[in-house]
Amino acid sequence: MSPNIASETVEYSPRMTVAKRKEASELRKTLKPLMEKRRRARINESLNQLKTLILPLIGKDNSRYSKLEKADILEMTVRFLKDIPSTPVQNAADSFREGYKACLQHVSSILPNTNLLDKETSQRVNEYIQSSMASPADTPSCQNCSGQSPLARPQRSESVVCLNPTARGLRTETTSNLNGHPINRVQPVPQPHDVRMWRPW
DNA sequence: ACGATGGTAATTGTGTTGCC
């Protein structure tokens, strides 16, 4: 699970002297808390990500919930997942369409209650959602259902309409890898290529 | 069978918050 940690692990050779063995044991003792610290950091980072993902989905304002307990985040997520309607569908394509529709409905219902988008954009998105749900032909086909590998698919966000007019270009997010070195993650921000088509991803 | 190793549960220490 933690590839970088392996490089720091203590190596025990079969013919280690007692002194070396002791030294290795000591080294392990010092590394163990470090590894545990990184593990906790990973947990926390994922929990934070989960928080930023789940709050908009349940229609809560991110800024209002800056201080949220970990248990709350998990509870919210569990509740949200349980609330997702499980409609029986025949095949993967139907499943995709059902999910897409449910997603549109959900976005449509929570969008007015958030301040993620300005009023005009929010209205535009809602109009699109309504028209999209009215005409099933507008529902995009599932790229994953054709047996194509997800890895082989193009970056989805490349053709997405920019929902937030204030956010332009690429956003760089800096995090740390397991060695504590910063990683610059370049996140593509939606560009306003095609105003006609909006996709939830 | 045994020791090394990694993962996780349990325990302990510390900071924060709310109440009196």
Add this chain to the structure above:
DNA sequence: GGCAACACAATTACCATCGT
């Protein structure tokens, strides 16, 4: 300000797995 309650981080102990 003092105190209790709480949340979280750090540390320690234990267990499962794997390689020899």
